Amino acid sequence: MITYFYKLNFAYEVRKDKKGEPISSSFAIGYLSTLKKATEKIEEYKNLTGFNKHPLNCFRIEKIGLRTAYKIKNKEIVDLYELAHEYYIEDEDVFHVTYFGIYSTEEEAETEKRKISRKRIYKKYLENFTISKWRVDRDFEWKEGFDNDDGK
Numbered sequence: 244m245i246t247y248f249y250k251l252n253f254a255y256e257v258r259k260d261k262k263g264e265p266i267s268s269s270f271a272i273g274y275l276s277t278l279k280k281a282t283e284k285i286e287e288y289k290n291l292t293g294f295n296k297h298p299l300n301c302f303r304i305e306k307i308g309l310r311t312a313y314k315i316k317n318k319e320i321v322d323l324y325e326l327a328h329e330y331y332i333e334d335e336d337v338f339h340v341t342y343f344g345i346y347s348t349e350e351e352a353e354t355e356k357r358k359i360s361r362k363r364i365y366k367k368y369l370e371n372f373t374i375s376k377w378r379v380d381r382d383f384e385w386k387e388g389f390d391n392d393d394g395k
Contacts, residue, residue, distance in 0.1 A: 245308040246315045248274050248323065248345065248379060249288030252303045253294065258270040266337055271325075273383040274319035274345075278304065280380060311347050321379045324352040328359070330368040349374060 254269035272288065275281040281304045288294050289302070315321060343359060346352040352374045355364040360369055376382075 244312070244314055245310050246318060246321075247306055247308050248276065248321075249278055250274050250282050250305045250306060250307055251284055251333075253288075253297075253301055253303045253385070254303060254335050255297045259362065260337070269340075270384065271377075272377045272385055274307075274323055274377045276321075276380050278306075283321050284383070288385070288388075289349045291385075293385075293390060294388055307345055309347060319380045321347070323347070323379060324349050324376045325377060326352045326355055327375070328365055328368070328371055329373065330371045345377075349376070 251274075252269055252273040253272060254267050256265045257268045258264050260265050272284065275284060285299070285302045285304075289299060294301075309315075309321075309323065310352065323345045324347070325345050327340060328343070329340045330340055331338050343355060356372050356374065359365060360372065365372075
């Protein structure tokens with residue numbers, strides 16, 4: 244069974260790299276149980292410091308499925324475990340972040356991490372995996388806004 248959630252992200256261009264390609268800063272705001280709640284959260288955040296200096300299309304809603312063996316009756320009380328990997332490349336002065344998905348338990352996320360960590364690209368940075376717990380409709384980041392890295 245697949246249950247869908249909505250991850251609210253914010254991404255904006257910070258600067259250009261040496262080749263003139265845009266380098267973006269992006270971060271998660273939270274997971275929501277419905278598209279309507281994600282849209283309402285954008286309305287709540289759009290005038291906060293930092294967010295208000297960028298166009299609304301910097302907010303991004305991503306529909307993500309959670310596979311479970313059971314039907315989730317109340318999505319609003321679910322805890323999600325997000326698996327990600329991040330590493331810094333000094334020559335490029337950028338962080339590379341990869342999100343692998345959401346899981347219903349920390350143990351499921353750990354199992355997936357062990358599988359992924361065998362891949363050559365991740366072996367060099369094994370300690371850079373993270374598993375973050377998100378409470379749907381309850382855990383939100385950047386509630387006070389943010390200061391832009393680029394001084395805008």
